[in-house]
Amino acid sequence: MSIYDNSWDINFPPVMYFVDLDNCHETPWKILEEHPDYDAAKNHEDRIAALSLVHSFLKIPENQEQLLFLKNAYQSSIIVPVHAVEAKGRNKIPGALAEYISKCTGIEINDNIIQTNRVHRTGKDEWHRFAFRPSFNGEVKHGRKYIIIDDVFSNGGSFNELRLFIEKNGGKVVHAVALALGGHGNQIAPDPEIIKTLVDKYGTDTLSSFLKEFNLYDGNYKALTNPEAFALRRAASLDEAGDRILAARQAGRSHLVSKSSQQDGYQAPLIDPIELYHHRKSHW
Numbered sequence: 001m002s003i004y005d006n007s008w009d010i011n012f013p014p015v016m017y018f019v020d021l022d023n024c025h026e027t028p029w030k031i032l033e034e035h036p037d038y039d040a041a042k043n044h045e046d047r048i049a050a051l052s053l054v055h056s057f058l059k060i061p062e063n064q065e066q067l068l069f070l071k072n073a074y075q076s077s078i079i080v081p082v083h084a085v086e087a088k089g090r091n092k093i094p095g096a097l098a099e100y101i102s103k104c105t106g107i108e109i110n111d112n113i114i115q116t117n118r119v120h121r122t123g124k125d126e127w128h129r130f131a132f133r134p135s136f137n138g139e140v141k142h143g144r145k146y147i148i149i150d151d152v153f154s155n156g157g158s159f160n161e162l163r164l165f166i167e168k169n170g171g172k173v174v175h176a177v178a179l180a181l182g183g184h185g186n187q188i189a190p191d192p193e194i195i196k197t198l199v200d201k202y203g204t205d206t207l208s209s210f211l212k213e214f215n216l217y218d219g220n221y222k223a224l225t226n227p228e229a230f231a232l233r234r235a236a237s238l239d240e241a242g243d244r245i246l247a248a249r250q251a252g253r254s255h256l257v258s259k260s261s262q263q264d265g266y267q268a269p270l271i272d273p274i275e276l277y278h279h280r281k282s283h284w
Contacts, residue, residue, distance in 0.1 A: 006223035008189035019180035032180040050096030071105035077145040079109040093151035113138030129155045131248040142170035154182030156225030184227040
């Protein structure tokens with residue numbers, strides 16, 4: 001019996017998306033944000049606005065063809081949307097997208113796998129997304145195949161954490177679907193060439209130690225998303241990448257302290273100075 005190690009399947013497909021199909025490396029998420037129903041659906045828990053938003057993009061023939069592909073290729077799968085809580089409310093777009101796809105394809109939908117923490121990633125940079133990871137809970141049906149759904153694919157951290165939750169509990173994620181892309185293309189599984197250059201640049205042991213230090217993927221660099229791997233490769237060093245993650249963690253926790261103290265007096269812990277000291281003194 002093989003041990004699950006978080007790695008992506010080498011043939012995992014690119015993310016399916018529905019906004020601005022010809023420009024996956026540009027800024028299709030801006031088109032999404034400009035839609036008149038976007039704010040109500042994203043930030044104000046308006047399910048009707050979310051369904052209207054989804055329909056306005058998916059009704060075109062090209063996207064109906066994509067839905068037909070899902071129907072034919074993944075009929076026995078289960079759709080799971082990312083149920084995320086944004087700064088202003090619960091984001092209704094992933095659920096509306098999942099509902100629309102389910103009604104058009106007949107694919108079963110599972111609404112009981114939910115995100116159990118708040119990470120407020122919208123509008124944040126890649127280092128914040130490394131620093132604050134969503135967690136999930138709910139029922140996973142052992143041996144079943146799953147399609148995971150979110151509103152925007154940016155760095156892929158939410159998709160990846162949901163994938164890992166499902167697969168560690170006996171399911172198998174076979175596809176990821178987003179309404180729009182965040183400007184990093186639609187490749188979610190790491191390109192083998194990017195992984196090779198990461199290993200050449202940092203070494204396997206150093207890279208694994210870095211990921212373990214930040215509680216990422218049990219140290220397995222093959223579990224990174226393609227945008228995450230690209231971000232680490234682009235960094236001048238892992239020390240710099242680590243400093244940026246810690247700075248994002250500091251800024252995010254400070255924001256939570258301010259916000260929580262205004263709401264209910266809860267004081268979120270700030271970053272431990274000793275953690276910062278040891279990080280900067282360590283050499284990978």
